[in-house]
Amino acid sequence: MVKPSDIPLPTQPLQSLPDNAHLECPEELLKHIEEDAGTLLDLANQSIVSARQFDRERVMQLCRLAAKYETTAVPVQRPLTGKILISAFYEPSTRTRLSFESAWHRLGGDIMSITDPGTTGIAKGESYRDVAEMLSSYGDVIVLRDTDQNAIFEMMKALRVPIINAGNGIDEHPTQALADIFAILKWRPDLLELDITEDRKIRIGIIGVPGRMRTVRSLLLLLSLFGYAIKEVVIICNTREVFAKGQREELEQRGLTVRVTTEMDAELPNLDVVYINAIVWSGNSYEEHGTEYCLTKDSPLREDAIVLHPLARGSELSTDLDETPHNWYFAQARGAVYIRMALLTCYVWLF
Amino acid sequence: MVKPSDIPLPTQPLQSLPDNAHLECPEELLKHIEEDAGTLLDLANQSIVSARQFDRERVMQLCRLAAKYETTAVPVQRPLTGKILISAFYEPSTRTRLSFESAWHRLGGDIMSITDPGTTGIAKGESYRDVAEMLSSYGDVIVLRDTDQNAIFEMMKALRVPIINAGNGIDEHPTQALADIFAILKWRPDLLELDITEDRKIRIGIIGVPGRMRTVRSLLLLLSLFGYAIKEVVIICNTREVFAKGQREELEQRGLTVRVTTEMDAELPNLDVVYINAIVWSGNSYEEHGTEYCLTKDSPLREDAIVLHPLARGSELSTDLDETPHNWYFAQARGAVYIRMALLTCYVWLF
């Protein structure tokens, strides 16, 4: 007879973190930024619509706080206990929604989610103002994603609580851009030095369409705050209309040097940061741009170049890069929770 | 070179409350009702199916507690910590669902939501009794909305935890009616005086179909508890069948004077409260009633008349009323969270 103890017992132990987690980096970033929480204080009474609402000091302090969260195993305090986030994703999204909800939960707050656009009042013809009036009564902070870029502006006419833009059509996605900057500053905290020497300035390549991609639009606005440390931004793009009206002029006025090219492989050997994205969500469908651009481990990347991607990815970013040191896109995604925790922490002062 | 500090920084400060919030009113209502929590004690072991389950004393005490919540910035206690609400919306709804969930969260409880009827056991042919057996095991209180008016009664045959009717077909919506009464009593706390003088009694107009609209059906039942303060209820309606079988008789037995007319504009100058609704959800589609009735700021409303609407609205309620003193529908919607908090608080005694 088989004794119970003779039966084999397979196990499924957890993996440890891979090398590309870059967990030492937030520690390093912390050393480069002096705490000045007052800077964040006036974010407490603001809705976040555009990357234009962040100056260099605010970005620095948010990254500082995010780095602090990333290096703290377990947050002991739950400052948002009793506060309700309404997570309204009228354009479906798992990644951004979970990242915001995770951040809010880790700060102790409760969440109500709207994930099925078809069942909502808006789908039945309710006005944005009426919805905003409702959300103001039932929640403390709103996170909104909508295919209609005007939705957030319409809602703000009636809202009495802060709203955060989690992607409005092809317009902006400011918190994604904060996550991008957080990744870049963890990789190179010395970019914060206003007197950075010429040889340490970086060249950033963006494979994407600034005029159509909300992630790229917001990122460029934040990058312009660090123009003193950036040799140039090279837009790699083969569409006819690269920029929206006035977009390039605004970036140059803000101090960013921008160049446009269609040749990716010619640029890669000179780039320190390569940001790539291919999908534009527009209404209920998507456009794919730049399908002829594809980064792989055989691309002529500089040895020390990092690759960023807002994810989810398509064929433009080969998985064979995952195990290389170029892979900073997973660290970028992981940091998205901490930077959103930092931003949401500001609202603690509101209550 | 552009210095980072030269870049302009637009802000998006929050709006303060508009004048029509009526935030002073709950304070006033509090003064009119003496606390008697014992009245609410026996709601703790009850399911809430019908507005018939509330007498005048219970409605008063619930409104008292709601007013207390509305005037308390932050509830310090979280009496429902560890308790689970199952929010089962087999008929989709954002407004009522969020209002219940917000109330439960503000009392400290956790929530599990069912928002996609198509994926549930019921859609696959599971019986209401089996679902009720399951919900009893996994939650502490159930909130149910269903297009089928019998669902809640079928479930109650097997449920061992309280269930609250959040709209059952064309039958009832008792907590909406509580929110309506809460708004009316905040506006005129003197309606609570049993010896109210004739000149202060009110005339209420209801533009809607009592026999087909669950909100109207429940509201009329609650209004009948205050028959001593109501001159008459005028039903403004142009359908052939205004009442369900026995409905008018029941209301009159409960002490309500009811009159029916098709002429809205002739009545408006004599009405103190105008309640309007046009939509009847029936099964998975809706009927629109009274599309020829439309309230605007040019309607011949009395100067001091208030307008109520369960929302979401259609064309029957013009947005040009929003900025007028007639607008009490936003205050009514806002109060819905507090009256639901009051009702849910009763279950604290159950645990």
Next chain:
Amino acid sequence: MVKPSDIPLPTQPLQSLPDNAHLECPEELLKHIEEDAGTLLDLANQSIVSARQFDRERVMQLCRLAAKYETTAVPVQRPLTGKILISAFYEPSTRTRLSFESAWHRLGGDIMSITDPGTTGIAKGESYRDVAEMLSSYGDVIVLRDTDQNAIFEMMKALRVPIINAGNGIDEHPTQALADIFAILKWRPDLLELDITEDRKIRIGIIGVPGRMRTVRSLLLLLSLFGYAIKEVVIICNTREVFAKGQREELEQRGLTVRVTTEMDAELPNLDVVYINAIVWSGNSYEEHGTEYCLTKDSPLREDAIVLHPLARGSELSTDLDETPHNWYFAQARGAVYIRMALLTCYVWLF
């Protein structure tokens, strides 16, 4: 005039538990198992994919902890405070999802749910590995149900947090099997005695298809840990292919005596436990098996036989059995929360 106090006030008092709740049983089970929490300690760093990962000692200790939870009215501690469960149901399910979420909430944790497969990255072609990388960053424990039996294995290649299999295609459903065993051991704690006498050994009938039903597959693996107390397992099944390749051999090697028959009524008088199931979810549709088998109160069941069913049921299990002492399927469903609480408690040691 009608006085408000004259209006009748119907009530809807709650029901007490029916007799088939078997609430005295977990107390009895507790007495039969000596506490040895160390056994559960090494589950803390494991994902749960298969029933093969549980030996008899682990099953006993989990059942012990579950019985403790079932007999404790209100858990005072909230050990998972601040921890996030991602409840990812790419194959829709209400019952299993709510049961897991209820368990996690009762331990104090927060939850993010994915319930609408159509809106997720996976539906848009995102790889399981990328999804796993994301989930690792945003949650602390993952519960996954997927129609694709390989999804969990693909995800585990990239996951850094534990994942629990809540049903992977036609492969396994290990926590359902734990709930089944928990019910059986509450009914007969003496089955834990390794020197059980022949006359007290039991005969178990399974009406279902071991090779196609994940619930049956996992249950058989757990039953084999108690082979010393089981005379035989009788599979009642009329499909051509009863077992998957190697399945019967594995069970026999693990010490289970298995016999297959097509005749239900001939077997019933000799069975102590009758487990019945008819539905196999396969991809996005389902197959029905054994529709000619139907248990009713007129079936020739032994007087003291118990009936188990993973629910939701179809016509194979008549509701006329609900009020009989054979009904242990409701106790089994109720116990599912407690056994999942026990399993999830193990992760407390991880944090």
